[in-house]
Amino acid sequence: MSRPSIPASVLRAAVRQARTTLVRKYSTPSGLGNLFVPLVILVVLFWVRDADFSDGLVTAGGYVFAGFLGFGVVAAAIMGVAGELQTEREDGTLLRAKAVPHGMTGHLLSKLLVTPVDALIPVVPAVVGAALLLPEGTMPTGVGRWALLFVVFLLTVAAMMPWGAVLGAVFRSMMGFAWAMIGIYVLAAVSGLFFPATLMPAWAQWLVQATPLYWIGRAFRAVLLPEASGAVEIGGSWNVGLTLVVLLAWAVVGLLVAPVLLRRMARRQSGSLVAAARERVMQRGY
Template sequence: MNGRIPTSVLRAAAKQARVAMTRKYSSPQGLGAIGIAAFLVAIIWFFRDADFMDAVGAAAYLFAGFLALTVISGAMLTIASEIQLERESGTLLRAKAIPHGITGHLLAKLMSVPVELAIAVVPMLIGIALITPEALPSGAGRWVVLVATMLLGTASMLPWGAVLGSIFRTMIGMSVAMLVIYGVTAVSGFFFPVTMLPGWAQSLVQLTPIYWVGLGLRGAMLPESAAAVEIGGVWRSELTVLVLVGWAVLGLVLATVFLRRMARRQSGSTVAAARERVMARGY
């Protein structure tokens, strides 16, 4: 084994990603993404004339927070829940029976995530451009930085979604994990300046990649003056890049370990046991 992925596997993964996205976005579940975007834009419109600590407009700040939340949800939580469900439904077991099946299945998910994030973000961008265009980045350079930061944030979150999906074996366990992650998100500066928290809480949130995803997107979108409400009064762009790259590398290493262990443990008996548990308990 030379560690290279055959071209046929890449083609199959691309086809699988295309079919999965076509099914998803031609269903009410996929179309609901537009409704969510409209709801978030309405919230931003409500705060269009407000400011945070007289230093940054609330509309622009909240928009950056919603973009960061989209990255967290799409790149980590969606992948985690899909892997957990597919393990119980037998999808991963069927993929395991095919040469490079697990690899191709996961590659399909990695290919689809950036497209799905774009589908979630574009309606928000259109809405913001119509109601409060000053909340959008100014200049082509800032747009390039924004896109690059979103891709880096996605890369840092994706492997952790795979880790979560491999660790939690039941939907109730996954639901608890998601609640914890949303709780961390709520206090990581997405919707209000993190400097409003006590010093010990500020130190704790900086230990998570979630905080740095939000900081990176705020730094890409907001003016320099908005850094006044951040820790240290600066954006810390270089440190943000290093931290997110570090989390991405660590996540890739752990995801490889956990996914291989999960694949080894997949069998017909484990899938049958999961189905019996769901029928008996409902989860």
């Protein structure tokens, strides 16, 4: 029995939709505002470029920059995807996609194309600025290390995108989604994304290792920071292989869970739900 394939027309439609989305997003003031975040990070890097901790083993600037790259992926792949699905569910976009043959498939494929670009656009100016500001040895120096950095970037996007879809499918109101985003910000602040997890108590170190954000930060640090800096990590080394395997596991589990929830969400979409959401927004503002 042959497996169902995606028609070429659906793939072409997904590419067109992705291109239109990106052009529309980054030709408006709100889209260009995404470039403001790298400027803020570069200002922070300028002030901490000479700071270090753990007796000079770790540069503060390197940790901040690696954390920014990791959180940029989280923002685009989790918060961006979840927020868009929430908005599209309430404004009727998903309902219209559902009414077209293969419409939901094409719509989700377009997000697979848009999300890595969304995550990459703020990274490029930040990488260029960090290469000029941070001490020598913080940025990759060879083609192999740059290639590994790109692999880590793609793997973290793949690991987090399904979970953004899960959040978008689970939360049915913008208020619930807002609380979920607050939780992600708190998790990012305490998960060791921006500082060595070994500075926390032993019980907290076990807890943060159960979150993908810790492993995302560790993956970027393993590529960007000197080998000696791995001494302040949990386990006393970078252990790049284990880090990539953990991220791959998060991606696989997410890819198994997300389609189930998205199909259930699509089945529940109806004109009455869209009308109720619009009525709620007009009355409450959210």
